[in-house]
Amino acid sequence: MKFVSSVQETRAAVRAARNAGKRIGLVPTMGALHAGHISLVRAAKSRSDFVAVSLFVNPTQFGPSEDFTRYPRTLEADRQKLEAEGVDVLFAPPTEEMYPPGASTFVNVDEISDRLDGHSRPGHFRGVATIVAKLFHIFDPDVAVFGQKDAAQVATIRRMVRDLIFPVEIVVAPIVREPDGLALSSRNTYLSVEERKQARMLSRALGEIEANYKAGEKSAAKLIEAAQKLFASEPRVRVDYIEIADPETLEPMSLARSGTLVAIAAFVGSTRLIDNTLL
Numbered sequence: 001m002k003f004v005s006s007v008q009e010t011r012a013a014v015r016a017a018r019n020a021g022k023r024i025g026l027v028p029t030m031g032a033l034h035a036g037h038i039s040l041v042r043a044a045k046s047r048s049d050f051v052a053v054s055l056f057v058n059p060t061q062f063g064p065s066e067d068f069t070r071y072p073r074t075l076e077a078d079r080q081k082l083e084a085e086g087v088d089v090l091f092a093p094p095t096e097e098m099y100p101p102g103a104s105t106f107v108n109v110d111e112i113s114d115r116l117d118g119h120s121r122p123g124h125f126r127g128v129a130t131i132v133a134k135l136f137h138i139f140d141p142d143v144a145v146f147g148q149k150d151a152a153q154v155a156t157i158r159r160m161v162r163d164l165i166f167p168v169e170i171v172v173a174p175i176v177r178e179p180d181g182l183a184l185s186s187r188n189t190y191l192s193v194e195e196r197k198q199a200r201m202l203s204r205a206l207g208e209i210e211a212n213y214k215a216g217e218k219s220a221a222k223l224i225e226a227a228q229k230l231f232a233s234e235p236r237v238r239v240d241y242i243e244i245a246d247p248e249t250l251e252p253m254s255l256a257r258s259g260t261l262v263a264i265a266a267f268v269g270s271t272r273l274i275d276n277t278l279l
Helices: 007-019 035-047 075-084 124-139 148-164 186-190 193-198 201-214 220-232
Strands: 002-004 024-029 050-055 089-091 143-147 169-173 237-245 261-268 271-278
Touching (some): 002 007, 007 024, 007 124, 024 035, 035 169, 148 261, 201 237
Parallel strands (some): 002 089, 024 143, 050 089
16 A cells, blocks of 8 residues: 655556556545445445545534544554555645645535534535545546445535536445444544443434334424434433435425435534434
């Protein structure tokens, strides 16, 4: 595996692979890799001949009171995991490589960026869209793989790709969960033992909505109410949002149907977690 930190080196490695007739796969990450990230790498390997992973904790997608400074950074452990998976290139740039001094250009995906996590975290998806656009510009990948756990991010990136005519196929890999249902997340490392137990409430609430939907309930308001009642039994978990929405536009829906996105965000202690399912 080639380890690079500059845009110039990265482009040279990708250019050589492209000249050799290889199909380029990209997995953008912020590091602190877990089995969910590895599933993305494997999805990329199954769809390309040359797999690149980026590792960059992107400052522009964090709000002023969020966890940028304490976000887990485990570069050496991440490097070993990716080496074991047969990744071809790991790109881990310093901040100034991605945001030169005085950088003032950003990508805004209007409307969709203000829904779900975008509503709770103003400016978050401007940062996400900007860094992903930069990575697409650097790698020019044939395929890029993202995780379903970040459903709002997926919708935003898909819209950006469509609007800016990026020649890249977006692949979305399923959520990877712990045996008890908790969605894997780098932020799970923040949780205490007791908070880890409380965090199961997110997947339980999704299961409650799914069960009610399968029993015939289609009203979004009633489905959400069922989840809210479940959360009320665990007052130490504070709900940010429970939404039933169109997975492409993230617009709220009054009636659920097959393929509808059910998304939840909640605070367990001071840690904000997200989870979702498609009905």
